[in-house]
Amino acid sequence: MNDAHDNGVLLKAEGLSKDYHDGTRLLRVLRDAEIEVRRGEIISIVGASGAGKSTLLHLLGALDRPSAGKITINGTDLSAMSDQQLAVFRCRSVGFIFQFHHLLAEFSALENVCVPGLILGRGFHEIHPEAEALLRSVGLEERLTHRPSKMSGGEQQRVALARAMVNNPDLILADEPTGNLDTETAEVVIKLLWGHTREKNKSLVIVTHEPDIAKRADRCLRLRDGRLIPE
Ligand SMILES: Nc1ncnc2c1ncn2[C@@H]1O[C@H](COP(=O)(O)OP(=O)(O)OP(=O)(O)O)[C@@H](O)[C@H]1O
Ligand SMILES: [Mg+2]
Structure with missing residues (x-):
């Protein structure tokens, strides 16, 4: 939106805090975390299990709201948006690859990839060939009509990858996208993510437990004690 004024910064989060209330206990997961993501940049995030x-990633992708702090994407302050506005914004600007796929069980691979486009109001005839091409690019041309329950974990993860890319979002957020994959399939997924980001000058934030993947990013940040620090 504000290309001329943002010095190439796509996402900026300041003073980010997130508390969970578990009965009477307060769990402070994020405390004053800061992150800036530039256009074309790949950032990896590492940290212990349960670090947050x-x-x-859910906050950065507008899937949840912070307890405190401010997130700006493409010059838009997310806190100023209604839930409805956030849903549209998310669909247009963010591709999310969840830690556990979250594919729709009743839909085929092809239909799952079409969903974000349909939500944006793009016609089925426009979105269908793009979704099919994306599934081919992740090696799933033989699985277009399969439902998630009929696919392996790695195949489901690749469907999730295609779904994240279908609206050509400025930002892809990937939560351990290779967590359940063998080395060879993991490499396919990483090459696709890196290729998409570099070729289109998009941005990628990837959470990973694998040091070799973390090292391939432009910058690696560690989440510790609720804050992000350079690794
Ligand atoms: N909805 C929730 N309500 C209460 N506590 C939660 C909720 N979601 C997460 N937590 C807690 O917040 C902490 C951070 O969880 P989170 O899922 O962000 O960790 P993570 O760094 O992604 O871990 P992993 O590497 O295992 O995926 C954990 O202690 C978790 O139990
Ligand atoms: Mg996690």
Whole structure:
């Protein structure tokens, strides 16, 4: 939106905090975390299990709201938007690859990839060939009509990858996208994510437990004690 004024910064989060209330206990997961993501940049995020990596990604992808702090994407302050506006914004600007796929069980691979486009109001005839091409590019041309329950974990993860890319979003948030994959399939997924980001000058934030993947990013940040620090 504000290309001329943002110095190439796509996403900026300041003073980000997230508390969960568990009965009488207060769990402070994020405390004053800061992150800036530039256009074309790939950032990896590492940290112990339970450190808050998925929580952080959900906030950056507008799937949840912070307890405190401010997130700006493409010059838009997310806190100023209604839930309805956020849903549209998310669909247009963010591709999310969840830690556990979250594909729709009743839909085929092809239909799952079409969903974000349909939500944006794009016609089925426009979105269908794009979704099919994306599934081919992740090696799933033989699985177009399969439902998730009839696919392996790695195949489901690749459907999720195609779904995240279908609206050509400025930002892809990937939560351990290779967590359940063998080395060879993991490499396919990483090459696709990196290729998409580099070729289109998009941005990628990837959470990973694998040091070799974390190192391939432009920058690696560690989430510790609720804050992000350079690795
Ligand atoms: N909805 C919730 N309500 C209460 N506590 C939650 C909720 N979601 C997450 N938590 C807690 O917040 C902490 C951070 O969870 P999160 O899923 O962000 O960790 P993570 O860094 O992604 O871990 P992993 O590497 O295992 O995926 C954990 O202690 C978790 O139990
Ligand atoms: Mg997680």
